[in-house]
Amino acid sequence: MQLKKVHHIAIICSDYAMSKHFYTEILALEVIREVYRKERDSYKLDLALNGEYVIELFSFPNPPKRPSRPEAQGLRHLAFEVKNIEKAIEELSSKGVALEPVRVDEFTGKRFTFFSDPDDLPLELYEI
Secondary structure, eight states: OOOOSOOOEEEEESOHHHHHHIIIIISOOEEEEEEEEGGGTEEEEEEEETTEEEEEEEEOSSOOOOOOSSSOSSOOOEEEEESOHHHHHHHHHHTTOOOOOOEEOTTTOOEEEEEEOTTOOEEEEEEO
């Protein structure tokens, strides 16, 4: 087996319209395809970042809640690279997104911060 890269990340949301707005309007991910799967009463939204397919956003009727903090088992967070963390923070803040104070990675010396999507999924900005 020769893994090449991560193909996509699947996220199940509790409020499809709110999450679609967050990922497409706040984070400005590009819509590749949106389908409604009648047999599942479910939407599937394929999203790209800089032209590269990265996220599948799903809706399902009454999905169970998943604990994500503090340090629950499973996916810890999803991180996005940014060139300028101050500009990214300023842009997200102007759109009403609350962010944690900037921290410095003790091993790389790079700066990062966290914020949350509408379902409180931890998201990270990591300055490259």
